Amino acid sequence: MSNDILVNIEHIRGEVAEISYVMCAAAHQLSQATGGEVYGVLLGSGAENLAKGLAADKILYVDDPRVANFTSEAYQQTLQNILNEHEPRAMLFGHTSIGMEIANILSAKTGLPLISSCLYFSNGSSPKFTSLLYGGKILAQGELPSTTCLITMVPGGYKPEDGHSSKESTVLNTAPPIFDESRMSLVKYIEPDSSDVDIASEPLLIAIGRGIQLEDNIEIAEELAEAIGGIVCASRPVVDQGWLPTSRLVGKSGFRVKPKVYLALGISGAPEHVEGITGSEIIIAVNTDPAAPIFNIAKYGVVEDIFDLIPALTEKLSES
Numbered sequence: 001m002s003n004d005i006l007v008n009i010e011h012i013r014g015e016v017a018e019i020s021y022v023m024c025a026a027a028h029q030l031s032q033a034t035g036g037e038v039y040g041v042l043l044g045s046g047a048e049n050l051a052k053g054l055a056a057d058k059i060l061y062v063d064d065p066r067v068a069n070f071t072s073e074a075y076q077q078t079l080q081n082i083l084n085e086h087e088p089r090a091m092l093f094g095h096t097s098i099g100m101e102i103a104n105i106l107s108a109k110t111g112l113p114l115i116s117s118c119l120y121f122s123n124g125s126s127p128k129f130t131s132l133l134y135g136g137k138i139l140a141q142g143e144l145p146s147t148t149c150l151i152t153m154v155p156g157g158y159k160p161e162d163g164h165s166s167k168e169s170t171v172l173n174t175a176p177p178i179f180d181e182s183r184m185s186l187v188k189y190i191e192p193d194s195s196d197v198d199i200a201s202e203p204l205l206i207a208i209g210r211g212i213q214l215e216d217n218i219e220i221a222e223e224l225a226e227a228i229g230g231i232v233c234a235s236r237p238v239v240d241q242g243w244l245p246t247s248r249l250v251g252k253s254g255f256r257v258k259p260k261v262y263l264a265l266g267i268s269g270a271p272e273h274v275e276g277i278t279g280s281e282i283i284i285a286v287n288t289d290p291a292a293p294i295f296n297i298a299k300y301g302v303v304e305d306i307f308d309l310i311p312a313l314t315e316k317l318s319e320s
C-alpha cells in the first residue's frame with residue numbers, strides 16, 4: 001500500500017463539480033499526515049482540459065468513450081483497476097449521487113472499508129476522520145483503517161478555493177481496463193422545469209425548511225421576500241409536500257445556488273441541503289435549535305423562532 005491519496009474527479013457536461021475541489025483540499029491535508037501525494041483520478045473522453053486548476057500533484061487520466069459519461073458499470077471497472085495498481089492509502093469520492101453509487105459498489109467488489117459522509121480530517125499521530133451521522137445531527141470521529149479505504153466527502157469542511165491551483169499537475173495517461181460487455185449507457189439528462197424563476201442565478205434567497213410547519217405559513221416568507229427583494233426557495237420536505245415547485249428546491253436533488261445572501265429559515269442543514277448552498281457568499285441561519293448543523297456553515301446565526309423573527313423583520317424592512 002502506498003501513502004498516496006486518490007481523488008475521484010467528478011464532472012458533468014464539461015464542468016468539474018465543486019465537490020472535486022473540496023476533495024482536493026481535503027486530500028492535501030490528509031496527505032500531510034500520510035506523507036504521500038495527491039492524485040486526481042479523471043475519467044472521460046477528450047476531457048484532459050478538466051485537469052487544469054485542480055490542486056493535485058498528479059492526474060491519472062483515463063481517456064475512453066466508455067467513461068465519457070458516468071455509468072457505475074464502466075467507472076467501477078476502471079477505478080477498481082486503478083485501486084489495484086496504486087493501492088493508495090485512501091480514495092476520496094463526493095458524497096453525491098455519483099460518488100455514493102460508485103464508492104459503495106467498489107467497497108462491495110473489493111472488500112475495502114468505506115467511510116461515509118466525512119466532513120474533515122485531523123492530523124495527529126495517526127489520521128482521523130470526522131463524519132456526519134443522522135443527517136448531520138451527530139459528529140462521529142474515528143481513525144483511518146490501516147488498509148486502503150474509500151471515503152465519501154460531504155461539503156462544508158474545506159473551502160473549494162483551497163482545492164484550486166494555478167500550478168499545472170503532471171497528467172499521467174492511464175490505460176482503461178478491458179471492459180466487460182456494457183449494459184449501461186447514458187440516455188439523456190432530464191432538465192428541471194425552467195418556466196419558473198431560476199433560483200441558481202438569484203442574488204437574494206429566502207429559504208424555508210420544515211420549520212415553516214404549514215403551507216399557509218409560507219405567506220410570511222413571501223411577504224419577507226417582497227419586502228427585501230428576494231425569492232423564496234426551500235429544502236426538500238417543503239417541496240415533497242407539494243407546497244413549492246421543484247424549481248425552488250435547493251440541494252442535492254435540486255439546485256446549487258450561489259446568492260450573495262442565503263437566509264435559511266427553519267432549516268437544519270442536512271448534508272444534502274448544504275451541498276446546494278456552499279456557493280453562497282453569506283449564509284444567515286435562523287433556527288430554534290442552537291446545535292443545528294446549519295450553524296456550522298452560516299456566517300451569521302440567530303437562535304430564534306422564525307414565527308417571531310420573520311414578521312418583525314418584514315415590518316422593519318417595510319418601514320425603510
Ligand SMILES: Cc1cc2nc3c(=O)[nH]c(=O)nc-3n(C[C@H](O)[C@H](O)[C@H](O)COP(=O)(O)OP(=O)(O)OC[C@H]3O[C@@H](n4cnc5c(N)ncnc54)[C@H](O)[C@@H]3O)c2cc1C
Nearest residue numbers: 209210211235236251252253254266268272273287288306
Ligand atoms: C438522496 C437524498 C437527496 C436529498 N436531496 C435533498 C435536497 O436536494 N435538498 C434538501 O433540502 N434535502 C434533501 N434531502 C433531504 C435531507 O436529508 C433532509 O432531510 C432535509 O434537507 C431536511 O430539511 P429541513 O432542514 O427543512 O428539515 P429538518 O431537518 O426537519 O429541520 C427543520 C429545522 O427547523 C428548525 N425549526 C423548527 N421549528 C422552528 C421554528 N419555529 N423556528 C426556527 N427553527 C425551527 C428545527 O430546529 C430544525 O433544525 C435528500 C435526502 C436524500 C437521502
